[in-house]
Amino acid sequence: MIRHDELARQLYAQISALPTVDAHEHLHAEENRLRRSVDIFLLFHQYLCTQLAAAGMPEDQAEALGDEATPLDQKWASLAPYLDQVRHTGCARPAFEALRRFFGEDDLTAGNYERLSERMREHNRPGLFDRYLREACGIVLVLNQNRTMWQNDWFRPILPEDDFLCSGGLTEVERLAEWAGEDVPPTLERFLAAMEQVVTQRAQEGMIGIKGTCYPHIISDAEIARAAYAGILAQHEKPHQRRAFLDYARDQLYEICGNLGIVVVKHSGVWAGGWADHTGIRPTNIFSEASMHRRTRFDLFHAGTPTPADAALVARGLPNVWLNLCWSHLISPAQSVQALDLWLDMVPVNKIIGFGGDYWWAVENVYGNLVMAREVIALALAKRVREGCFSEARAVEIARRWLHDNPREAYEA
Numbered sequence: 362m363i364r365h366d367e368l369a370r371q372l373y374a375q376i377s378a379l380p381t382v383d384a385h386e387h388l389h390a391e392e393n394r395l396r397r398s399v400d401i402f403l404l405f406h407q408y409l410c411t412q413l414a415a416a417g418m419p420e421d422q423a424e425a426l427g428d429e430a431t432p433l434d435q436k437w438a439s440l441a442p443y444l445d446q447v448r449h450t451g452c453a454r455p456a457f458e459a460l461r462r463f464f465g466e467d468d469l470t471a472g473n474y475e476r477l478s479e480r481m482r483e484h485n486r487p488g489l490f491d492r493y494l495r496e497a498c499g500i501v502l503v504l505n506q507n508r509t510m511w512q513n514d515w516f517r518p519i520l521p522e523d524d525f526l527c528s529g530g531l532t533e534v535e536r537l538a539e540w541a542g543e544d545v546p547p548t549l550e551r552f553l554a555a556m557e558q559v560v561t562q563r564a565q566e567g568m569i570g571i572k573g574t575c576y577p578h579i580i581s582d583a584e585i586a587r588a589a590y591a592g593i594l595a596q597h598e599k600p601h602q603r604r605a606f607l608d609y610a611r612d613q614l615y616e617i618c619g620n621l622g623i624v625v626v627k628h629s630g631v632w633a634g635g636w637a638d639h640t641g642i643r644p645t646n647i648f649s650e651a652s653m654h655r656r657t658r659f660d661l662f663h664a665g666t667p668t669p670a671d672a673a674l675v676a677r678g679l680p681n682v683w684l685n686l687c688w689s690h691l692i693s694p695a696q697s698v699q700a701l702d703l704w705l706d707m708v709p710v711n712k713i714i715g716f717g718g719d720y721w722w723a724v725e726n727v728y729g730n731l732v733m734a735r736e737v738i739a740l741a742l743a744k745r746v747r748e749g750c751f752s753e754a755r756a757v758e759i760a761r762r763w764l765h766d767n768p769r770e771a772y773e774a
């Protein structure tokens with residue numbers, strides 16, 4: 362605990378004064394958020410739903426915490442029996458930090474949820490992002506993936522790779538063709554050319570990255586992909602054919618990204634939702650892909666969960682891979698401290714990206730997530746200062762790299 366570590370607290374204070382790049386969010390445009398009739402339960406929605414459901418809360422009730430139409434008393438009645446079971450999890454902490462920082466309360470109770478919701482609505486007006494992100498957090502740049510090209514002077518867009526790969530079949534191929542201003546490409550080669558055209562166009566419009574998932578890399582043969590593409594056009598492709606087409610197109614896409622200087626983001630280690638098997642998206646799956654596309658920069662998400670040492674081995678051996686701690690502080694601050702401790706041994710300090718909030722609507726929660734990130738970084742660095750590895754001043758220099766310089770370098774943003 363940072364509270365009991367004087368040196369870590371000193372470092373925390375210095376780290377809190379640094380400008381921060383929020384290296385991963387899903388935030389909807391501010392004007393969309395302002396149109397919502399928000400309430401305080403939104404802070405306890407999204408990632409916490411999985412743990413609330415695991416604690417026994419019916420899943421539809423956990424989901425309804427983010428639903429505007431559900432009455433507040435109903436939300437409280439359904440959440441109250443489970444709040445104590447999850448309040449010490451990583452995902453819960455940002456909500457409590459937001460209560461303290463923005464609403465002057467320590468806890469959510471039967472007596473305050475209505476008042477808190479009213480105040481949250483009062484805050485929900487133009488300048489919301491400035492107040493909660495720039496002023497409260499010192500965030501100077503946000504790398505944002507909300508499935509649109511929405512951007513401004515400090516939000517830069519990342520799009521899902523599926524937008525270009527057309528993983529949904531013919532309808533998506535037709536949409537890509539429309540974006541490219543062409544008819545539906547009749548051959549695989551023409552499809553890939555249209556894909557390149559659209560990616561190039563988006564890059565010119567400001568897209569700085571694409572996001573995919575760290576599935577095992579399967580190298581697909583052009584001949585098989587050609588036949589599979591013909592099957593997609595005729596709408597009689599089998600699932601394994603669609604996969605073969607996607608595997609082939611993805612490798613082409615990552616080469617294009619390398620040519621254009623677009624970063625390939627790889628989600629790995631853990632799914633956000635419940636009932637999910639995490640074993641298919643291990644961070645080590647990136648070895649084959651990143652070695653094959655050496656001129657492409659890869660940003661590997663979430664702390665190497667469940668084994669941060671694996672991620673360290675990835676970044677130690679592959680010069681084109683960065684390690685990103687977005688969302689990792691929510692999954693487990695303890696694992697994030699452990700990750701940084703291992704990574705200080707194995708990974709150059711310029712390859713680690715220290716923070717990303719990973720929220721869709723609850724912009725209030727970014728602050729608490731950043732508090733956690735700063736604590737994690739302060740604890741990991743304080744240990745090294747105490748061991749005599751480097752000075753306190755050097756520790757702050759490293760923190761500045763992790764929270765600011767490295768994401769700018771990786772994304773050239």
Ligand SMILES: [Zn+2]
Pocket residue numbers: 385386387719
């Ligand atoms: Zn995310």
